[in-house]
Amino acid sequence: MDAAGWLRAHRDAFRLGADALAPDGRVDATWKPLGELAQVCATVTRRTAPADPLHAWARDLLAFAWRETDEGALFVRMQRQEPFSTYPLEVYAAFASAGLRHPGYERAVAALARCRGWQLTEQDPTRRLGVLAAQRHTGVRHTEAGNRALRRTWLGGLPEPWTFERASGYAMTHVVFHLTDWGRATGNGEGAGCVPAGLAAYLTDWLPPWLDTCLEAGMWDLSVELLAVAGLLPGAEAAPYAQAWERVRAAQLPDGALPEDRPRAGGPVPGFAHCYHSSLLAVFAAALTLARPGRDPRPAHDARSAHRAHPPNNVLGVLG
Numbered sequence: 001m002d003a004a005g006w007l008r009a010h011r012d013a014f015r016l017g018a019d020a021l022a023p024d025g026r027v028d029a030t031w032k033p034l035g036e037l038a039q040v041c042a043t044v045t046r047r048t049a050p051a052d053p054l055h056a057w058a059r060d061l062l063a064f065a066w067r068e069t070d071e072g073a074l075f076v077r078m079q080r081q082e083p084f085s086t087y088p089l090e091v092y093a094a095f096a097s098a099g100l101r102h103p104g105y106e107r108a109v110a111a112l113a114r115c116r117g118w119q120l121t122e123q124d125p126t127r128r129l130g131v132l133a134a135q136r137h138t139g140v141r142h143t144e145a146g147n148r149a150l151r152r153t154w155l156g157g158l159p160e161p162w163t164f165e166r167a168s169g170y171a172m173t174h175v176v177f178h179l180t181d182w183g184r185a186t187g188n189g190e191g192a193g194c195v196p197a198g199l200a201a202y203l204t205d206w207l208p209p210w211l212d213t214c215l216e217a218g219m220w221d222l223s224v225e226l227l228a229v230a231g232l233l234p235g236a237e238a239a240p241y242a243q244a245w246e247r248v249r250a251a252q253l254p255d256g257a258l259p260e261d262r263p264r265a266g267g268p269v270p271g272f273a274h275c276y277h278s279s280l281l282a283v284f285a286a287a288l289t290l291a292r293p294g295r296d297p298r299p300a301h302d303a304r305s306a307h308r309a310h311p312p313n314n315v316l317g318v319l320g
Contacts, residue, residue: 002320003279003286004057006256007037011061013272016068021077027087031078033276035091038065040284042098043183047291054287054319066095072102079108084117086131093134097184106138113140125152126171129178150175155199161206166222169210173225176203180232183288195233204235211244218262220251221278224285231288241289245314248282256320258282286315 014037020030044058069075072095078088089109095101112118113135119142123131128149135142150156155172164172177183179194195203207230214223227244230236252258257275 002256002318003252003258003282004054004256004319007276007279007283008057008061009255010272010276011064013276014065014068016074021074021081023081029273031087031091034065034068035087035094036277036280037061038091038094038098039182040280041065042094043284044287045098046184047287054283062095062098062100066100069095072100072105075102075105076108079105079112083112084115084121086121086123086127086134089138089140090130090134093137094182096137097181106140109138110140113142124171125149125156126154126174126178129153129175133178133181150179150196155203158198158202161209164206164210164213166219169214169222170225172203173222173229176229176232183228183232183284200233200235203229204233207233207236208240211241215244215247218251219260220248220258220262221260221281224248224258224278224281228281228285228288231285231292238289238292242314245289245318249314249317252318258318282318286318289315 014034016030016034019025041058041062045055045062048055048058066072069092072092075088075092079085082088092102092105092109096106132142132149134140153171153175154168155175159168176195179185181194185194207226211223211226211230214226223244227241227248230241248258251262253269253275256279257270258278259270260274260278263270
């Protein structure tokens with residue numbers, strides 16, 4: 001079974017339980033997985049042709065995730081319970097980017113966003129960049145310039161490359177995801193149209209050694225996030241990443257799941273909580289990588305079809 005097949009087989013693990021709306025509910029175990037599923041599927045539906053089996057996979061799971069939110073009605077209830085939490089808007093924005101909207105929720109959050117309490121919520125710069133992107137998706141007006149938040153991020157400061165480590169790595173990948181609307185802001189046919197040239201050049205130089213470091217450490221989750229970033233950079237050549245895809249493929253479990261990190265020898269087999277995110281991001285990175293040669297498959301289906309006649313097996317092997 002491949003990563004996409006494993007995710008489909010474990011679809012029910014993404015369901016929202018009764019604790020999703022509990023005051024002491026665990027957001028990381030309920031809304032976060034569902035939102036990440038929606039985020040990845042929204043991009044895959046945009047970056048694949050309708051005839052592609054991966055497109056149907058993403059469309060079906062996106063519809064499932066939307067039904068779990070009662071077609072947006074649960075966001076209204078969540079925001080009422082936690083008026084100044086931004087995570088409901090961030091999850092909702094993934095659906096809105098795919099055209100799944102709840103006008104009542106958008107009116108409610110627009111009213112909240114006018115409050116000083118919302119505007120002054122303290123967040124780290126990378127998270128702030130994501131919230132600003134979520135507000136744009138829902139038409140929520142804001143006065144903060146995105147480039148100011150970008151300059152305050154780790155990546156925005158063009159740090160010394162040797163300061164890269166796990167936390168800064170995740171911050172960096174998410175800055176790129178937010179700038180490119182998770183690969184959906186295609187601009188002139190390239191997802192990296194929203195990454196400033198200086199940052200793109202910096203990443204093109206340093207992604208390969210950072211990726212090698214993560215692969216050597218068995219950090220599969222961060223590795224596939226870096227591969228997703230590579231799929232969003234116009235200057236990133238495919239050759240430096242071919243071996244990385246082989247190593248990711250080799251790291252998959254027999255059932256197709258990709259663990260977040262290399263399992264301990266003799267330890268238990270990683271379960272859903274330790275595999276869903278890395279498996280999702282492996283599909284995400286693969287879809288972005290496969291979409292690059294043909295660019296956006298909707299207006300350029302012929303180019304993508306020609307590419308698919310000779311697909312990169314090291315990428316397709318992750319999908320199955």
